[in-house]
Amino acid sequence: MDEPNANAVQSARLPWPSAGRAALPTGTPLPPSACKSCGVRHFCLGREVDELAGQLLDRIGIARKRVHKGQPLYHEGEPFSFLYAVYIGTLKSSLSTADGAEHVLTFKMPGDMLGFDGIANGRYATTATALEDTEACAIPYERLMRGCAESVALQQRLTQLMASQMVRDCRSAKLISARHAEHRVAGFLLQHSGWMEERGYSAREFELRMSRADIGSYLGTSLETVSRSLSLFAREGFIKVRSRRVEILQVEGLREASSARCH
């Protein structure tokens, strides 16, 4: 492991020793107080934490890591050391199936945290792959835990973030279990639109970063069915599609399509 970051990152206060290998992440160390003014802190650890927790975030030694499109941020089975927070870009998290294929579990956008699954057994249970050139903050877990031991606020924020992810996973599970593929695709568009809006982008018009195959895998249907559903919604005038560019024309139409119990 390379270690030259150590001096730069650790601030004035009692620096923690970087115990063992990989205690500090590789990549560009964050400048002090970076979390406090981060554009996506609202979704991340840095939200509304008190003075102490803010200082701890600086001492933890978070580093920004770049991942090129198609490259993994971490891989299923790999030893777990870091949680990640997406700073810019998009990733998919996936699980490999018995027959060697890949199953997409979820998509991660700026502000989302990922890697929690690694806490359970000390190894990542999933693979995270960049869907476009992406930057993520690597948060060394051991050191984060030491910070949590010193700050109740930080600890509670972490717990709350994990719980928030669980809530979103619940919604996702509901979406995926819709009976008809058409409902799932409509639901996916609405979900994505909501994610964009939460992050300050347009809810009406956006570029999907994932392939039809990824969407199909996520929704438990074939890529052809995804494509056909999109074409159908376009024909009905609910959306406009051109490859990955989507424009929503009638949210209500999609909403009905996502839950219609019709015939």
Add this chain to the structure above:
Amino acid sequence: MDEPNANAVQSARLPWPSAGRAALPTGTPLPPSACKSCGVRHFCLGREVDELAGQLLDRIGIARKRVHKGQPLYHEGEPFSFLYAVYIGTLKSSLSTADGAEHVLTFKMPGDMLGFDGIANGRYATTATALEDTEACAIPYERLMRGCAESVALQQRLTQLMASQMVRDCRSAKLISARHAEHRVAGFLLQHSGWMEERGYSAREFELRMSRADIGSYLGTSLETVSRSLSLFAREGFIKVRSRRVEILQVEGLREASSARCH
């Protein structure tokens, strides 16, 4: 919620005041050290925690709550105060859908913890309903947090439990996204068999506590398809089914059926 965070350091050993309403659960209080010798502690908070954490568990004021078959343990939208740990029995957790129906998200068995989703917004995001007469330990969250502030071991155990649930949710999501209902039903049987085995019951023969409709909702298919798949597996000699009683005769058959890419 009620009381501004009474900042840690409540000079150890004495019982915490029960701040505000509902700080302590109703139900039968656990005797001291109950967690330490609990039959399902391996899955729960009480596993391998140190002496201090053990004492904290006693001070937190956990109470055993009984829920009759069909009754809710908590309900979507209800204010969150307690995490629960299943002591005996089975529950389903569900989300209500736009059209007033119910979507089953997961099943909870002895040792499983539930209610984490309430941490995110201070309200439960799901409903938990007993599938048979059930007993669960109600863990007051505010007080648990105070315990976590005093014991890093307890805090880390909680974090690990949440992470474990996330890992299981991932597997569940993969199962639910299988293309063919038959794969999903086979996967469900294997999953259930595994859950039984983990808990020391027979992996080969068990009684399902949930209805075909619940299974269908969970798997995103109709109850008729669940029934037909089970009948099919029985005809192929993989299992024996009589109403909710299931005996597994050929695990390998099921395993193939759960992931077969055949025609």
Add this chain to the structure above:
DNA sequence: CGGGCCATTGAAGTATGTCAAAGTTTGTGG
């Protein structure tokens, strides 16, 4: 400019949802 990846669309056979009815099990009250 060409090659590879991705998206769209068609056709055909299969899987699944829905409706319907009959058979079981479970729970309740006499």
Add this chain to the structure above:
DNA sequence: CCACAAACTTTGACATACTTCAATGGCCCG
């Protein structure tokens, strides 16, 4: 403890939705 009602399960039939295979065309990157 029995009888009856309600809830649940199984099975059939049919229309529809979906997967798969296949072919075509568009788009992006080097």
